[in-house]
Each structure stands twice: as C-alpha cells, then as structure tokens.
Amino acid sequence: MRPTPVRRRLGVAALIVATLAIALLAALRLDTARLTANTDSVALRIGVVLVLVFLVLLITRYVVLLWLGYLHHIEARREIPVSTFAPPLTIIVPAFDEAEVIEAALQSLLELDYPEYEILVVDDGSTDATCEIASRAEGRRGSVEVRVVRQANRGKAAALNTGLAMARHDFVVCVDGDSRLEPDALTAAMRHFADPHVGAVAGNVKVVNRNNLWTRLQALEYIEGLNLARRAQGLLRVVNIIPGPVGIFRRDALARVGGYATDTFAEDADVTLELMTAGWHIVYEDRAVAWTEAPERLVELIKQRYRWTRGILQALRKRGSWLTTPARGRIVWVSLCAMLFEATCWPVVSVLGNTVFVIAALEAGAASGIFYWWLLLMMLDVAAALHTVAMEGEDLRLVPYAIPYRFVFIVFIDVAKLFATVEELARVRMTWGKLARAGRL
Amino acid sequence: MSLDVLLSTILLVSFLVTIVLAILSYVAYKLRESRRTGDGAAHQATPALFERVLDVDEPEAASRESPRAR
Numbered sequence: 047m048r049p050t051p052v053r054r055r056l057g058v059a060a061l062i063v064a065t066l067a068i069a070l071l072a073a074l075r076l077d078t079a080r081l082t083a084n085t086d087s088v089a090l091r092i093g094v095v096l097v098l099v100f101l102v103l104l105i106t107r108y109v110v111l112l113w114l115g116y117l118h119h120i121e122a123r124r125e126i127p128v129s130t131f132a133p134p135l136t137i138i139v140p141a142f143d144e145a146e147v148i149e150a151a152l153q154s155l156l157e158l159d160y161p162e163y164e165i166l167v168v169d170d171g172s173t174d175a176t177c178e179i180a181s182r183a184e185g186r187r188g189s190v191e192v193r194v195v196r197q198a199n200r201g202k203a204a205a206l207n208t209g210l211a212m213a214r215h216d217f218v219v220c221v222d223g224d225s226r227l228e229p230d231a232l233t234a235a236m237r238h239f240a241d242p243h244v245g246a247v248a249g250n251v252k253v254v255n256r257n258n259l260w261t262r263l264q265a266l267e268y269i270e271g272l273n274l275a276r277r278a279q280g281l282l283r284v285v286n287i288i289p290g291p292v293g294i295f296r297r298d299a300l301a302r303v304g305g306y307a308t309d310t311f312a313e314d315a316d317v318t319l320e321l322m323t324a325g326w327h328i329v330y331e332d333r334a335v336a337w338t339e340a341p342e343r344l345v346e347l348i349k350q351r352y353r354w355t356r357g358i359l360q361a362l363r364k365r366g367s368w369l370t371t372p373a374r375g376r377i378v379w380v381s382l383c384a385m386l387f388e389a390t391c392w393p394v395v396s397v398l399g400n401t402v403f404v405i406a407a408l409e410a411g412a413a414s415g416i417f418y419w420w421l422l423l424m425m426l427d428v429a430a431a432l433h434t435v436a437m438e439g440e441d442l443r444l445v446p447y448a449i450p451y452r453f454v455f456i457v458f459i460d461v462a463k464l465f466a467t468v469e470e471l472a473r474v475r476m477t478w479g480k481l482a483r484a485g486r487l
Numbered sequence: 488m489s490l491d492v493l494l495s496t497i498l499l500v501s502f503l504v505t506i507v508l509a510i511l512s513y514v515a516y517k518l519r520e521s522r523r524t525g526d527g528a529a530h531q532a533t534p535a536l537f538e539r540v541l542d543v544d545e546p547e548a549a550s551r552e553s554p555r556a557r
Contacts, residue, residue, distance in 0.1 A: 344512050345512060345515055345516050345519060348512055348513055348516045349516055349520070352513075352516065397506075400502065401506070404499055404502060404503075407495075408499075415495070416495035416498050416499055417492075417494040417495040417498060420498050453498070453501065453502060453505065454505055457502075457505045457506060457509050458505070458508075458509045458512060460509075461506070461509035461510055461512075461513055462509070462512075462513055462516075465513050
C-alpha cells in the first residue's frame with residue numbers, strides 16, 4: 047500500500063525522534079568525563095575540549111540550518127504558487143565540450159512551461175561536436191527562439207558575459223550545458239521578481255545520475271548540505287552562492303555589478319557576492335529544479351571540490367575589506383563570515399575533531415567511546431537526512447546513505463578542501479579542470 | 488572482547504583507512520592534473536580562464552556589454 051502524505055509525514059517524524067533518541071543515548075554513553083579522568087595529560091584534556099567544541103558547533107549548525115530551512119519551507123508553501131509575473135527572458139547556456147549532454151539539455155529547455163523566452167547557446171570554443179549539435183536546434187520553435195554563438199575558448203565566465211551582452215530580454219537564466227530544467231522551474235522562480243529588491247533567484251540543484259555510491263552520496267549532500275544551507279539563507283534573502291546549473295537574474299542587476307568576473311574559479315560565487323553586497327536580495331526557490339550530472343569517479347569529485355573551494359576563497363579574498371567592516375549590513379556580513387567559515391575552518395574542525403577524539407579515546411583507554419561517538423554523529427546525520435529528504439519530497443532510499451556520509455564521504459571532501467585552502471594560501475597555480483561527462487541527462 | 492570494543496576497533500581502522508585513502512585520492516588528482524597540464528602546455532601557451540572579454544567582432548554585443556566585461 048502506498049503511504050498517504052500524512053502517514054508519510056508521521057512516519058518520518060517518528061523516525062527523526064527515534065534517531066535523535068539514539069543519538070542522545072550515545073551521547074550519554076560517551077562519557078567524556080571518563081576520558082579526562084583517566085589521565086593527567088594536558089594534551090588529552092585540550093583534545094577533549096576541542097572535541098566538545100566540534101560537537102557544539104556541529105549541533106548548533108544543524109539546528110540553525112534545519113530551523114531556518116523549515117521556516118523557509120513553510121513560508122514557500124504559504125505563498126501563492128501561481129504567478130502572473132512572467133516577462134520574456136533569455137536562457138544563456140555556456141557550453142564547452144558538452145557534446146554528450148547538450149542535446150538533452152536543449153530538449154529540456156525547449157519543453158519549459160513558460161510563455162516567451164529565447165535560448166542562447168554560447169559555445170566556448172568546444173573541441174568536440176557541441177556547436178554542431180546545438181546548431182541543429184537553431185531557429186524559431188513556436189514562442190521559443192534558439193540562437194547559437196561561437197567564441198574562442200575564454201572560460202565559462204567570459205561565455206556568460208557574451209550571453210549577457212547578447213541577451214534580448216530583461217531577465218536572464220544562466221544554466222550549465224549539462225543541466226536539465228524541470229518544466230515549471232521558471233514559472234516558480236520568476237514570481238520572486240515581482241519584488242523590485244530581488245536581484246537574483248537561486249534554483250534547486252539535484253543529482254540526476256544516482257548510479258553508484260559516490261553519486262548517491264552527492265545526491266544526499268545536495269539535499270542535506272547544499273540545498274539546506276541555501277534554503278536557510280533564502281529565508282534571510284542572502285543566498286551566497288547561486289548555483290551554476292540554475293540561476294535567474296535581473297539583467298540590469300548583473301550589468302550594474304559588471305557581469306561575471308573572470309579572475310576566480312567560482313564565477314557563480316563571485317557574482318553572487320557582488321550582487322549581495324550591492325544591496326540586491328537573493329532568494330531561493332526550491333521548485334526551480336535543475337538536474338545535473340555529478341562526478342561519478344572519486345578523482346573527478348575531488349577535482350570539482352578543489353576548484354569550488356579555491357574559487358570561493360578567491361571570491362572572498364577579493365572582498366577582504368567587507369569581512370572586516372560590516373558596512374553592507376549585518377546579515378550580509380554574517381553570510382560572508384559563514385561562507386568563510388564553511389570553506390576554511392569547518393573542514394579543519396571536522397577532520398581534527400574526529401582525529402583528536404580517536405586519539406583521546408585510545409590514550410585514555412576508552413576505545414569503546416569511539417563507537418558511541420560514531421553512533422552519535424551518525425544518528426544526527428540520519429535525523430537531518432530524514433528531515434531534509436522528506437521536506438523536498440525526495441527519494442527516502444537516499445537516507446541510509448547518511449550512515450557512511452560523515453565518516454567516509456565528508457572525510458574525502460574535507461581533506462580535498464583542506465589541501466585546496468593550503469594551496470590557495472600558498473597561491474599555487476591551478477587550471478580549470480573540465481569534468482568528464484557521462485551523458486546521463 | 489566486548490561488542491562495543493570490537494565495533495570501535497572496526498570503526499577506528501575504517502576511519503584511519505578513509506583518511507589515508509582521502510589523502511591518496513588527492514595525491515592521485517594532483518598527479519593527474521600535473522600530467523594533463525604538461526600535455527596541455529604544448530597546445531596552449533596561456534591559461535584560457537584569466538582573460539577579459541573583448542567582443543570586438545560583435546558590435547551589438549560590445550555596445551551592450553557590461554562594464555567589467557569591457
């Protein structure tokens with residue numbers, strides 16, 4: 047029997063309560079006092095304090111994000127879902143060597159449920175058949191016009207700027223060449239622009255290729271980590287990264303901040319910070335869904351996260367003065383600080399917190415504490431996964447992946463982030479690093 | 488050996504192995520990138536990313552382009 051929405055909600059709520067109860071029991075059994083009582087070592091005592099700081103930060107972070115995210119969810123569902131605000135817009139598709147996926151991406155864009163729009167493909171000097179495949183779709187199809195322009199390879203930001211310059215409408219949608227939009231994505235997102243303070247809308251990115259452990263873990267991460275943070279920021283209208291696969295902008299706002307900068311490796315984070323600090327409100331729309339291909343191999347995943355981390359740090363470094371003086375408003379300042387913390391401090395705290403705990407437990411002869419520590423964190427992750435997966439109406443089969451999430455997946459991600467941070471501080475030269483596409487759109 | 492000690496030992500070993508694998512994966516990524524950069528250098532002398540947009544052969548575009556892009 048298929049569960050009704052009410053039964054499903056009750057079931058999820060019961061599971062969340064149960065997992066939190068187990069987490070509480072694990073915390074009680076952990077007995078950190080025993081760790082410190084068994085030794086006079088100052089280093090060990092410091093280690094236990096570090097672990098407690100990590101735990102407090104982790105729980106606070108989860109509680110704040112989950113609470114704000116839930117408020118956003120309620121607010122979004124209270125609003126009128128259908129809007130009459132639907133001005134014509136331009137969809138910019140920067141593409142470099144996307145032959146595997148560009149056809150499916152364009153097909154999804156042609157099937158959007160939106161009155162009037164144009165699709166502008168900017169081929170950034172592809173070396174494969176991307177341009178030829180895209181050109182097949184060129185021309186007018188009903189109320190949709192498809193244009194394809196080609197430029198020498200100058201990077202994604204430059205391709206987006208070319209698209210921005212050639213766009214014919216006052217609103218632009220920037221998507222990746224490997225993204226597929228849901229038919230109602232634009233209708234859902236555009237209603238926010240009825241408010242003249244809104245400069246951009248961040249969409250909801252989901253992983254399409256859930257075909258192995260890594261991509262399923264990423265699917266969960268997008269829901270439990272990235273989208274939850276965006277949802278929480280959206281409530282305060284300070285989303286600090288508009289994702290590359292789907293971002294909707296007021297073209298005038300983008301032009302006023304000078305378009306996309308080409309001097310960072312995270313042009314999406316950079317332009318978002320520029321808009322945010324220029325005073326524009328940036329909101330999140332969870333119904334503006336874009337499906338994207340996640341890296342299927344570990345090395346590709348590390349490459350992606352390495353680039354994201356360095357790009358974010360480059361974007362933040364350009365705005366160092368804004369971090370020291372909260373002249374642009376407290377919420378913006380808090381958002382910037384949170385971004386810096388997530389990119390630099392959190393991976394250190396996370397890796398060190400776990401490592402120090404293991405060492406402390408072994409030193410104090412309380413090795414069994416490791417199990418309860420793992421159980422505590424795992425249960426927190428499972429509870430958060432249940433909550434966020436249910437909130438998004440996502441596949442509940444993703445929830446068990448919360449079990450290896452922190453002690454396997456996050457370790458890989460955090461180690462990559464740590465190295466990326468060190469290399470960015472040392473200004474080690476880097477290249478873009480095009481991700482391999484599997485053509486699963 | 489009690490069950491929680493056994494589980495803790497398994498977790499400890501798994502955790503250490505994961506950390507080592509994570510570092511090795513990063514090293515593998517760096518090695519692959521350095522090889523790729525070396526190969527690419529022969530075809531491309533300058534990095535493509537850090538260039539300003541100059542759409543000189545697109546008059547309409549140039550006239551409407553953003554200040555930074557110019």
